[in-house]
Amino acid sequence: MELETKRLLLRPWRLEDADDMYELARDPEIGAGCGFNAHKSIEESRDIVRMFMDSRATFAVVPKDLGRVVGTAGLKLGDECSLGSSEDEGDIGYWIGKPFWGNGYAPEAVSALLKLAFEELRLKRVWAGYFDGNDRSKRVLEKRGFVYHHTNKDILWKLTGKVVTEHVMLCEQCI
Numbered sequence: 001m002e003l004e005t006k007r008l009l010l011r012p013w014r015l016e017d018a019d020d021m022y023e024l025a026r027d028p029e030i031g032a033g034c035g036f037n038a039h040k041s042i043e044e045s046r047d048i049v050r051m052f053m054d055s056r057a058t059f060a061v062v063p064k065d066l067g068r069v070v071g072t073a074g075l076k077l078g079d080e081c082s083l084g085s086s087e088d089e090g091d092i093g094y095w096i097g098k099p100f101w102g103n104g105y106a107p108e109a110v111s112a113l114l115k116l117a118f119e120e121l122r123l124k125r126v127w128a129g130y131f132d133g134n135d136r137s138k139r140v141l142e143k144r145g146f147v148y149h150h151t152n153k154d155i156l157w158k159l160t161g162k163v164v165t166e167h168v169m170l171c172e173q174c175i
Contacts, residue, residue, distance in 0.1 A: 003059065003112040008105060010059035010073060010112050013052040017060050020069035021045040024097030035131065036159050056080070057116070061096065061109050071096035073109035075117055081127070090117050091127040094140075106140045114144060118173055125172050132165035146171045 003010040022045035024030060028038040039045050052058040058074035073094040081091050092113050096106045110128075117123045128146055130137035146169035153165050 001057070003116060005108050005112050007063055007065070008108050008112065009062045009064055010109060011062060013049050013058065013060045013072075015046065015049055015053070017069045018042060018046040018049045021049055021072075024069075024071065024099075027098050030095055030098060035157055057113075059109075061094075061105060063100075063103075063105065070100040070105060071109070073106075073113055075113045075126075077121070077123075088123055089125040089127065090121070090123050091129075092117075093128070094137075101136070106137075107143045110140060110144045114171065125170060127168060127170055129166045129168045132167065138167070138169075141169045141171075144171065 001012070019042065022039055022042045025036070025039040025045060025048070031038045039048070052060075052072065052074075055074060056077065058072060060069045061071040061073050062069055071094065073092070075090050075092050077090045078087055081089065092110060094106055094109055094113075096103075096109075114126060117126045127149075128141050129152075130141065149168045149170040151165060151167050154163050155166060156163055
């Protein structure tokens, strides 16, 4: 499945995208804001790309004018969800590499995911979370109609082994 916006193609990940992933995900600031450790090798990025390739709705974010991966955006459904609790809910996650911040790619990718969630999959709710201090992600979600729901304080984040505070936002038919 592919999703298309005016400027973006959200397409399935390919193994050859691992180089782009590594260049972006090795930046510690990206991982810290998104809940993963900075990638230490191209092999690690390949493993992540393989995992994304097995996911139902995790997409490489590719600006049409650049033709290369600048980040990822995904929608988790059913038992994949970490925030939603029923079959008619999902949750989204995304990140854009630092060299591409400020271009509006994240809000545009989130809009495409919301369209998929509400118009095609007929979900009733979509959840998203961001870590304390990640104001960029908070703004992306607010721009797309998400509203604050609750905060999970001092939780152990399994991917990093760090204790974090996560703010959870909700979108109910906000497209």
